[in-house]
Amino acid sequence: MARPGIPTAGAGVQVHDLTVSYGEHMVLRQVSLAFAPGQRVAVVGESGGGKTTLLRVLAGLLPVQAGEVRLEHRQPSARVRVMFQEDRLLPWLSAADNVTLGLPASERGRGLTFLKHVGLGERAQAFPHQLSGGQRQRVALARALAHRPALLLLDEPFGALDALTRASMHRLLDTLLSETGATTVLVTHDLDEALKLADRVLVLRGGVVAEDLLVSTPRPRDRVTTEPVRQHLEELLH
C-alpha cells in the first residue's frame, strides 16, 4: 500500500474529573484519563456504560458539564474527526466529494489519495447508493483520515458490517493508523476489534473506568496471541 503522505502528529488528551449527566442520570463520574499522542485506546463495557457519551464529549458534541478535557497539540487548530457506525455520507455527493468536503482547496488532492488507500480509487465518482455497506464505511474512513485528524474518534465504526468485511477493515485501519499517527479512541462491543487495534483497553462500568489495560502483544495480532488478555477482559465484562 502506498503511504498516505505527511504523517499527522497525534494529540495528547487529558481528561480530569469529567462528570456528565443526562438530567438526574449521572453517566460519567469524575473520570480522569490521559492519552499519549498517537496512542490507540479502545473503550469497552456494558451497554449504557457511558462509552458513547465519553466519545461525544471528546468530540465536542456534548459540553463538559464538570471537570476538564484538554487536547494537547503543537498546532492550536488540531483536528478532531469522528466516525460512526452508520457512514453518514451525503447521498447527493460522490465518494470523492464526500471525502474532500470541508477541506481547503490546497488539501483536496492529497485528501483524495485516501480513497486510493482504502482501495476505492476507481470508484471516486460513485455515489453512496452505488456502493456496498463496506465500501461506504471505507469512504467514511477515507473522509475521516483525509482531514488528518490529531484525534480520531470511532464509535462502533464497523458494527454494521459482516464478519469478513469487518476483518478486512481491521487490517486496513491497523495499517493506516500506524502510518498516520493519529491518537485514536475506539468505542466497540467487539473484543476482537479492540485487541487487534488498540494499545490500551479501558473498561467503563457504572460511569467509572473499571479497568485500564495496556496491550503490548506485538502486531499483527490474532486470536491466539491475544487470548490471555481476552480472557481477562471477558471475565471483567461478564
Ligand SMILES: Nc1ncnc2c1ncn2[C@@H]1O[C@H](COP(=O)(O)OP(=O)(O)OP(=O)(O)O)[C@@H](O)[C@H]1O
Ligand atoms: N441524549 C440522551 N438523553 C438521555 N439519556 C441518554 C442520552 N444519551 C445517552 N443516554 C443514557 O446514558 C447512558 C449512557 O449512554 P451511552 O450511549 O454513553 O452508553 P454506551 O456505553 O455507549 O452504550 P451502548 O454500548 O449501548 O452503545 C444510557 O443509560 C443512555 O440511556
